[in-house]
Amino acid sequence: METLMAAAASRCPVLSQASAASRETLMRHALLRHVERGTCIFSHGAAAESGYILMGGWIKITRTQPCGAISILTLHAPGETFGFADSIRRLPRSATAEAATDCTILSVSARSICQTMRSDSSFGNAILSHSFQQNDSLLQQLEALKIFSGIQRLACFLLRHAKPGNGRHIVRLPFHKHLVAHYLGLKPESLSRSLAKLKEYGVRTVPDGIEISNPGALEALIGETSDIRHREIA
Amino acid sequence: METLMAAAASRCPVLSQASAASRETLMRHALLRHVERGTCIFSHGAAAESGYILMGGWIKITRTQPCGAISILTLHAPGETFGFADSIRRLPRSATAEAATDCTILSVSARSICQTMRSDSSFGNAILSHSFQQNDSLLQQLEALKIFSGIQRLACFLLRHAKPGNGRHIVRLPFHKHLVAHYLGLKPESLSRSLAKLKEYGVRTVPDGIEISNPGALEALIGETSDIRHREIA
């Protein structure tokens, strides 16, 4: 158990920047949990009592409109953290977190986070730089939504998640395509069609995921934007 | 001049949370500038040497793809800050900042920001909470892009920027509609058409901006999302 915690600490970019002493403090009040797919970790509007570190699996962060429409804001991979901002500010949850796959998560109490931030300035810096990074990835998503078409966004997504595996690049999708579609701002049907179109670019659906035989082609696809008209805007 | 600086400090949510002493330090190396519309404050890839506090006017933050397509990531109103993240991290600029109108800006050297962060923990907290807020607004933008139509996004934008002026709500648009369109992820023509459609909802273009006679109607428009199908997703 203790070793697992240590492993957590070294994997997580936030924790790894904290001093050994503060890691110790944080871990004393941390809780390791396994949850299965679909489990709600916290929900929009609830009181924020913990920050979470994702050890395994994928988490989706969503928000639901009064009318019932759901938007998927972010997806988190192992090693990433989520739910820190709310708990540090002690505000109600600004969104809902749900396990997109079976997950292993480490929850750290808000109180110990705040305490550690006060006592260990390097931990504070880690939190800040983490927030900046989150910001960057949101900006990237925004950019993609504003100027790329659905197919281009899909190509981006595939390239970003591709792991080079013996020669070819493979994207493992441990969760439903539903989820990917919504994350990309598409309907499932459109995603399916987009994937079909990407066959010409060397993208094939294989048993254990999606295979990319020619990453260069995808990059070229992203590069060519139809919207050349607005090179210059006031 | 000094009084103007003081005014700056009290207006800006980041500075106002800093101690008097750190404000003093920051202001000693601050520089007040007036720039006219179209001036580039900093550009993507350049070294980040300052954070900026916007005293008057509007700033747009953009990013340009290799192919020449430009996306407008954020718009900043008076009182807001921009360019802090890059300068604190000492990374190259992650985007370009340009004056969308004539602007008055206060630039604070990266060095004095970092110095102050080290000496005054409440300033560090202010920066952190600022980053969190930025995060929130990006999430809101993302959400809007993923589930709202262009007209709904426009309605959101109008409501958010409406100032109640003697009975009726008025949105002052000091900059080109071009800019608003791109910010909303639309083409100028589409924005124009959307505005035309919003006439039925009590939105009129008046000499000094856009008038909203019935905010409730706009809220209702945002509330009704066609995409009810996906109330429940895995």
Add this chain to the structure above:
DNA sequence: CGCCCTCTTGAACCAGTTCAAGCGCAGTGG
């Protein structure tokens, strides 16, 4: 006045949605 620039309008077009049907597969129960 004529020129430039912003914004609007119109008509054809395209990406993505909607609704509906069909496929393949796992789980269930006869």
Add this chain to the structure above:
DNA sequence: CCACTGCGCTTGAACTGGTTCAAGAGGGCG
């Protein structure tokens, strides 16, 4: 063992929101 059912995914056809390209209206300015 095979039919039955439910679910995720794909495919097809009609439709819609937004884009594209082109033309025109209005306003400020030399």
